[in-house]
Every structure is written in C-alpha cells, then in structure tokens.
Amino acid sequence: MMLAPASPLQQLFPNIDDWGELGHACIDTLLMLGGSLLLTVAIGMPLGVLLYLTGKGQLREMPRLYGVLSLTVNILRSIPFIILMIVLMPLTYVLVGTKLGIRGAIPPLVIGAAPFFARLVETALREVERGVIEASQAMGATTWQIVRHVLLPEARPGLAAGITVTAIALVGYTAMGGAIGAGGLGDLAYRYGYLSYKSDYMVVTVFLLIVLVQLLQTIGDRVVAYFSRR
C-alpha cells in the first residue's frame, strides 16, 4: 500500500516507501511474540513447579534432580540469545522444518525464554506462605492437589508479573532474531535502518517496540493488581 505523496507521514519519514511492509513486520513480531510466549509458559510453568518442588526443604526434595534442572536452566540462561539462536539452528530445522521466518524463530525463542520464566515461577511459588502449605498437608492434600489448588492460585500475582517480564524479554529477543532472518520489526530496523542507513526506519520501529512494551507492562500491571486485591 502506497501513501499519497502529500501525506504528512511521508514528509516526516521520506525513506519509508512501503508502509505496508512495516505493518506486516508488526504482525510478524506479534505472531512470534504470541506463539513463543504461549509455548514458553506451557514449558516454563511445569519446569518452574518442578524446580520448586524438588528444591531444598520443599515438598518433594530431590537434590540430584534439582541440581541437574538448575544447572541446565543456568546454562541456557547464560548463553546470549543471538548465539543460542545460531547454535540451535540444526535443532530448529528438525523441529519446524525451517530456520527462517516466524516458525524458525519460535524454537530458539522458547528455549531461550522458558528457563528464564521457570526461575520466575520458582521464585513466585517460594513466596507462598509455608503455613498455607502446611495447613493443606494437615488437611490430607496430595502434592498435586497442593500445586493445583494452593500454590498456583496463591502465587497468581507473582506468576502474572513473571509472564509480563518474560513477554517483554521476548520482545527484545524477537528483535534480535530479526538480524538473522526471523523477520518482524527487528529485521526491518536491522536491514533498512542499520545496513541501508535509512534512520527513519530505525526511529519508527523503535517507537513501535516502545509502544508494544508499554502496552504489555500496563496490561501485566493491571492483572497483577487484580489478583493482589484479594
């Protein structure tokens, strides 16, 4: 879609000749974010619960399993995302059949963010009062019942905050992914803004990313406040 030559946007950003491409990039970024966030939560949540349960002094203390999980999480978290993405390319290809585009971006995004989110889940669960867990044990609750009916509901504010932080981290990751063929806003900023010196692309994409992050943070804060009211 081309805008009319007299458009004020055109005057402000003369180098941006295809606003439609920008719109597509936006949608790509949102798709990558949504897809990877969903999978990150789906994998990170159980992993976080497992970390919590097997931790020292917890309901199912298992020092060895905890040690292995904890080390794996730490290793994945210490690799810079851009490197993780390159290292994971063969695995990505096996999993989704391509190394590029939205599909190619999702496996490394999830593998990069899930361990991070798992730690946040572990921390949020540790905030749940011990007394409440003890009371549930005294009522004859199984470990699964405690996780399902006590830990997760009681930790909702912390979990919501964790999802918000993770979503925002993922926005950053998707932008980095753009540099190596993932598409989206990061890709435009890198190709046009950086490699082709069209700095107006840089300005517009950064602006859009700021708006996205603000939006996520605002929604996240509202959800946290809603759950904490109780």
Place this chain on the structure above:
Amino acid sequence: MIRFVDVHKSYRVDGKDISALQPFNLDIVDGEVFGIIGHSGAGKSTLIRLINLLERPSGGRILIDDVDLTALDDAALRAQRRRTGMIFQHFNLLSSQTVADNIAFPLRLAGERDQNAIRRRVDELLERVGLTAHANKYPSQLSGGQKQRVGIARALANRPSILLCDEATSALDPQTTASVLELLAQINRDLKLTIVLITHEMDVVRRVCDRVAVLDAGRIVEHGAVADVFLHPEHATTRRFVDEALPEEAAGAAAQYAQVPGRILRLSFRGETTWSPTLSRIARDTGVDFNILAGRIDRIKDLPYGQLTLAMQGAGTDTALASLRDAGIEVEEIAR
C-alpha cells in the same frame, strides 16, 4: 484416645543430632481438652505436629484409637489427617479464596463433588462460627478473630474427631482470645471432639483445658488435671507460668508480708466451698481476726476456685486452722 508410646524426636543439624523431645509417654483421652504449655523452643509445636505426622517421630509409636500412625501408608495417612482438624497461630487461610471456598476446601480435597452438599455444609459451619454474613469476603477483609473462626470452620468441615490448636490465640487481643476460646469450649461440648492445644499462656489453659502437660526443654516435667497443676505447681517452670497468670501471688510473697502481724496463711478453695461463708463462720466461732492481704476468685474451666492470702490473729489460731482444713480448704502457712 491419642497415645504416645516412648516417642522421641531429634533433628539432624550439621551432622549432629539435636534433641527436640525427650522420650515420653502420654495419653490424651477422647473428648477432653488437653493443653500443652511451654516456652518457645520447648518442643510444643513439634509435639502437636506428631499427632497428624506433620513431624515424624525419631522413635516410638503414636496411636490414635489403637492405630499406629507411623505404620500408615501415604493414602491411609491422608485419610487419617482428614479426620484430624488443625488451626494455626497465623490462620493459614488461602488468600485467593473467599471465606466460603476456604471452608469448602477440605471437602473438595476429600473428593466431595456435590456442590449442593458442599454449600449446605459450608452454611452450617458458617453459622456455627458466626460468620454467615461474611461468606463471600476474602480473608484480607476480615479481622484476626474472624480469620481464626474461618480456620475453625475449615478444620471442622470433615467432621474430625480431633482438633489440634497450634497457638491459636497467640496472635489475637485478649478480648478476641476469650471469644475464640469460648467457641472452642462450645465445640468441645457440642461435638464431643478431643482438642489438643499448645500455648505459652497459662490463662488459655485455665479457661478451657481439662488436663495440661508442662513442657520444658523437650521434657514433660508435669502433667495432670488443670486445677491440680494450677493450684499446686511443683516444677519451677510450672510455677513461673502460674505466677504469670496470678501476678499478685508472684515474687516472694512471704518476705512481702514480714511486717504484717499474725500468722500468714494461703488458702485455696475449690468447687462449692468457694461460695460458702466459711471465713466469717470460723471467725465467729473461734474469735480470731482475719486480715485479707491478697486474693482472687476465678474459674478453672467450669470449676470455681479461690486463692486468699491472709493474716490471722487472736487466741484461737490453732483451732481456726483446724476448722479451715475441716471445711475442705487447703491451707498453707507462709509465715508466723
């Protein structure tokens, strides 16, 4: 009947065994209110947690109605725990659930699916603890006393035969404490369930308990009927607890009355003698004069009792002393 047989408990800290409870035997009878009093660190919260195996003993057996808890498998233990209610100092309610859902929680844990049955039971319990109007509030909207009432309702949901109270009134003000204790006493009367409570306040024991055990550094140093332990404390720790409950009796009474003329006596009345005009009768009969120095008339649970410190002067003090004893009053001569 809850029976502890040679039970002891120690914790391993840094490769060393730290003893929390010395080997002990104890029977708690069905339907009684049994108090365990001790200072913090005496081992009372460990002891009460042995009764639902939140703490496992290092040795010995814990029998509830002749079933050895330590021999139960996980499923059987959970079933036993559902028959044992517990309330806590800090209430330990689910902050994300309403009052009604907190009370329904043990029912749902026990596998109750029938929503109508749950609602009926919850309404019943809300009424018992006087919180019907607060069913849809969250715990953060309640006062401490109300939270503990929710805790009590929750503990009673599965119709337990034992109720464990872990410092249930320690976080409450005196007035709220009194009303929560009254509720516990009423539940004990109505439902005939056994209540085991731990506390560091003799006043709590005096108000609701039938029997008491005094715990000092992991050892039960004294136990028996509350009136006996309260009026005739033998161990130093027990005496300290009693002195806290009876402040006017504390701190070297004998020295304090040294300059008072006459024989100084401490009288203890129990039951009906508390209300009869024994002193004035004996004063008339023997011609002695009584001068009351300190005293207290109160109740130990439902038993009225009195403790008076008085000076006795006159010719017939020996006769008067004998008459007092004949009247069923315990007399202790502090100074003459």
